[in-house]
Amino acid sequence: MRLDFGIYTRIGLNLLFWAFYFIYPFLRFRYTGEHSITYEEIGFYFLVYGFVLYLNNLVLLPQYLKKHNLRKYLLILLPIMLSVAFFEAYVNKTLLQTCSCEGPNSTYALYNFIHLGILLVLFSAVPVLLNYSAKLKDLERAETDRLEAELKFLKAQVNPHLLFNSLNSIYSYALKKASETPEMVLKLSDLLRYMLYEADKHKVELQKEIEYLNDYIDLQKMRKDGFKVNFEIIGDIEHYSIAPMILINFVENAFKYIDPFQPEINLSLVAQNKTIFFSCENSFNKDSGKSNLLNEQGGLGLKNAKQLLHAFYGERYQLDIHKSDQSFNVKLLITNDEVYNH
Structure with a gap:
């Protein structure tokens, strides 16, 4: 099966996103001694964040863009983000033990929630822009068809x-x-x-x-x-x-x-x-x-x-x-x- 240029572009953008998100912090923290980031932590973030980001981009966001039901979209997405935020706080502080932060899990979970929200916005920007561009093209095509029909009617x-x-x-x-x-x-x-x-x-x-x-x-x-x-x-x-x-x-x-x-x-x-x-x-x-x-x-x-x-x-x-x-x-x-x- 032949993939079109759009698929290659999307794959490239996804790889670029994850490379920027992981490689730069990994090199910075590992060689400056600011934080002892591990491969296990990278794998954990990729699985957890990847689940939320791709669930949103492939399932939730397309449904919202199709039906424009913001209430239903947020009622599904926000509980998932909160659950992931608390789960990340628990795993980092108890299992991986890579978090040096102090305070209750709720405070760390709030930070995780905001961090995940920012990532979600950045990761969703491309499909949202593509959808907006496609709608503009559809509107332009519809307007062109309307003008063509009007011109044919006038000429007739x-x-x-x-x-x-x-x-x-x-x-x-x-x-x-x-x-x-x-x-x-x-x-x-x-x-x-x-x-x-x-x-x-x-x-x-x-x-x-x-x-x-x-x-x-x-x-x-x-x-x-x-x-x-x-x-x-x-x-x-x-x-x-x-x-x-x-x-x-x-x-x-x-x-x-x-x-x-x-x-x-x-x-x-x-x-x-x-x-x-x-x-x-x-x-x-x-x-x-x-x-x-x-x-x-x-x-x-x-x-x-x-x-x-x-x-x-x-x-x-x-x-x-x-x-x-x-x-x-x-x-x-x-x-x-x-x-x-x-």
Whole structure:
């Protein structure tokens, strides 16, 4: 059977503890003449103290750490320690006769009790710390799993109606035998491929995210005639990466709440100085029904984007949203060093 590194470590710590406890006092007392410590005394201490320390570490302490019943733990441990303290006092003064202390056994037993308590605390420190570390890892793992589930849920809400609307449009074009039908199918296929194979990653190449945005824009322009979309890209985008499915929320929101009488969207993306700046501005009509929905809810896409940004970048981003009577503008600045690929 192969032992793991943790077992070797625990064995080493145990040997180090007993070596420090016995070897140093033995050498000091034996060669300075302060105390005539014997091998019998060493064997006695090892058996008695070892019984208490290992009983605690292997049986009592694990039960306490599992159930956190301090009263039951102390009701079992303290009587054992008291019994050992008095037993040690008796053996040292009558059988081994190595104790030069004077006074009643109770006084010597109290000293033994305190001494054993200190040893118990020191000997239990490692398993307690290991248990605490394991619980922290479990909490971190649980928090990571929760965040992963939350991210998947948020990403699943991105473009929930895109597939159905696009299929309806493709169906209409197919009935007319329009020449745009194959290209719409291809664009939709690219979108779905990205959402299936890239969206689960923590970050993707900025170039891929831009291609995804362009495919979405092209598909929307095919579905809705007269839309004017300008997309300006500045910087060496091949050296940058970004968390997926964030920018699409702003673009989708722009198409959803655009002024139907003057449908225009201006997009800008700048990648430089280890930062990513994204701007999305769309025409807006405060008198439209969609305007009222945006005022009340702020747009589901914008809420998703804020949650995703916080999950991926914490406080290392700036998001400004401004709405006027004629336009709706979103500006995002990501300052996380991880966006730049060296």
